[in-house]
Structures are given as C-alpha cells and as structure tokens.
Amino acid sequence: MIATNALQVRYGDTIAVHDLDLELAAGRIYGLLGRNGAGKTSLLSTLAGFRKPSAGTVTLDGRPVFETLESTSRICLIGDDGAVGDGTDRLRDILDMAATLRPGFDTGYAAHLMDRFALDRKKTLGALSRGQRSAFGVVAGLASRAALTMFDEAHLGMDAPTRQLFADELLADYGAHPRTFLLSTHLIEEQSPLFEQVLILHEGRLLWRGDVDDLRSRGIAVTGPASVVDDFVYGLTVLAERALGPTKQVTLYGDLDDEHRKLAARYGLELGPVALQDLFIHLTGGVP
C-alpha cells in the first residue's frame, strides 16, 4: 500500500500539493484526474521518489519511499515524455540497462511488447516519434512489473489504435500479474473503463475519491423533447446541455428524488448515465 501523510510539495512560494493524506490499497487500478496545474505530476513524482516531499511523508508498505531502495525498486513512474534513457541510446540497450537496474524486470515480456508496439530495437530513443517514445515508455513501465506502476499521461502522442493496445496490454498483464497501477490522464472517457477507483486532484487538494460507478451515479442525463426537458430541469444543477433538433439532453449533477423520477416517467423522459468528463468539469469548477 502506498500512503501519504500530510504530504506537501512546494516550488518556492507556490504550493503544488497541500497536506495530502492518501492511502491506496495494493492490487487495484487507480485513475488520477485533474486539470492542468492541479498537482498530478508533482504528486506522482513524489510518490515515485523523483522528488523529496517538502513536508509530510510518503511510504510504501510502511517504508519511506524517498532514497529507500527497498521502496524505489518496487515503484516505476513513466512520465509523459517516455524518458527512460538517454536520447542517444538504442532501445535494446535501454532494455538491457533496465534489466540490470530493476530486479523484477521481465525481459521476455519486454520483447513481446516491443513486437506488439512495432518498435525497432536498433533505433535510438531520440530518433523516435512522440508516439513511439510514449509506446517505449509503456514497454519499460509494464515490463518493470513494479508493485506500483504509474503512468503520467504516458499515452501522449499515441494514435487511437496504439492507445487501445496500451489499454489491452495493461489489463491483460494486470490480470496475469496483479499489482497497483496509477494512471494520470486527460482522456477521461477513453481511459475510465480501466479504472477501479478515481482520484480527482484540484488545486493541489484531493477533491474526490471513489469508485468510478459512484462518481458516475452523482450525475444523471435527461433526454426528451426540448421544452419538456427545460421545464423538468428547472431549479436543478445543470452540468451540460446538448440539443439535436427538437430533442435535448441535459446532464444533471446529483441524484433525482422519487418525485422527479415519477415526473420523468410521466412525461416520457429518458434517464441515463452521464459522461464522467461532464462530472469532472463540473467538480473542478466548470468551463472557464
């Protein structure tokens, strides 16, 4: 289990993470959401020991993380630039290096992933495109088989099929070798099927944490004739509206009471689940 206690990350006068208390049980896939500048990368860097906490503690199974080999060797953080070696190094040399440095690195699995992502082992890291570099970061991250593996926007630059491949491989390997994953992303709808729990970080504070279904149940979509929908949602918290001809869909925040549900049924309005992204935007202050 990775835990933080009153964790604070500061850059001069700017506080990126405020007194964060967090406990993430092992063996689950967590999604870390937050707007730009919410403190996601600062939090992940500190969890991985890339950065010393300005205050508070980070522990893995009770041991401090920063400068503790027993902890850092069981943690892997892949950043958004896939920087897992020097730009002049060949990919095969970087994988050899990872096998030397990481006790649990699975060379065979890395070879399998290299083939799946169609990466040329003879190329240097600096010669890869942005998407290929991200894919190589994913290879190094998954093959590390670290007890806590974190990807910070590791899909940047990947095309849709490659992102799908990343998701498929992650789930397959998670099934075969259960461990903890923490994925930071802005692709909320696309990646949310991976998450068992979601953490929303906002302005350096943990705004919301819970199961994806719990988060989804905090909103409801109402679809029907525009004028009827407008009357129905009067006085409720509207997150988003979409109109298609005479039909309108409105996303509401919060659950509906029995009276509203009966009204919806009487007027033939359709009630359905909402997009996580709409809830996320609402919870983090709405569209600027």
Place this chain on the structure above:
Amino acid sequence: MTRFPIARYLLLNHTPFLAMCLGGLALFGAVALGVTAALTTVTLSVADIGGQILHWLAFGYGFSAAGVLSTMIVHGRTRREFITQHAVFQVITAGLLALLVTGVYAAEAGVYRLAGWERRLQEHHVFGAGDYPMIFVAYWSMLAIALMIGAFVGVAFLRGDAAILWALLAAVVLVLAAGGVNGFFSLGFNRLDLESLPLTAGLSVPLFVAGWAALWLAARDVAVRTKVPA
C-alpha cells in the same frame, strides 16, 4: 538483486565507449603527426598535446552524469547508490584510460626514436618523457578529478538556481588546485612542480574526495526532471 548495478552498467557500457573515444583521439593524433611530418620538422609530442584535449573532454563527459542520475532514478535506483557507484566508476575508468594514455606515450617514444624526431613535452608537466609511472599517475589524477568536477557541475545544473553558482565556484577552485598537483591546466601561479609520484598521488586523493563531497551536496536530494533531447 544485482550488486552495484550502476557501477556495473557504467563499467560495461560507458567505459568501453570512452576507451574507444580515446582510441579515436590517438588515431587522429597519429594522422596529424603524419601530416605534420610531411610538411615540417616534428619537435613536439603529439600525445602530450592530445592530453590537454583529454582534460576538457573528461569534464564534458562528467557533465553528462546528471542525465545518468535521472535515468538511474527512473529505473528505481537511489541517489545514494549513484553518488557512491559513479565515483567508483570514475576511479576505475580514469585508471584504465590513464593506462592506455601511458601506452600511447610509450608507443610514441618508439616511433619518434625510429624516425629520429625531437620529442619535447610541455614544460609545466610533472613528468618527464620516459617517466611512465608518473605519466600514469598524473593522467589518472587529471581524469578522475575532471570527471568528478564535470559530474557535480552537471548535477548542479539539474538542481538549478544558486547551486549552479556554488558548483562553478567549487569547480574553478578544484581545477586550479588539481592543475598544481598533476600539472594539467597549470597557469603559473598555481604551479607546485611536485615531480614526486607519492606526493602527486597523495594530494590527488583529497581533491577527488572534495569533488565527491560537492557531488553529494548537489545530488543527495535533487529533484529529477526527465526529458529526451529531440
């Protein structure tokens, strides 16, 4: 878990690369010598001139330690391991390269003798043309200290802000002090003219340790920012 993985990785990958670079420099020196001999009279030791370049190349390579540190941390190692094992790598690699340079001096002596050329060394050196043990020690001292200075300056740049100024100041002091001890970058006012193998070797140790202390100060809690150069 593999013992000393950072030192092992560096010694198996970076040391052969540096030895190849040295071989390339020696080859370039040999070509330059041939061209010089065809055009004019040879009077200077080409190995000796190349040694000056080696000094600055060692700084440059040492500077790249910041990137190595970042990579090691990304792969789950600690700063403490890096500080210790990079120093071990520096001492061993400097020794190996110094041995190769000494061999180049010996080979050059034979070539010059056969060709009947005059072979003058730069006068500020702490060794004579045939004093191979002293050539080895002077180069070992120069390479190890230059690698260490480059390393702590590089890590200070990773750290940023005031650390850079302190590191540059420490680097200047160490370069001048080391110049007095091993004869490289000798500016006159810092010349000690030791010409004693035990003294050069003995005084090199505290200078290397001082550089190591500066590396420790710069690296012990530095934040890692990863970036692949385009």
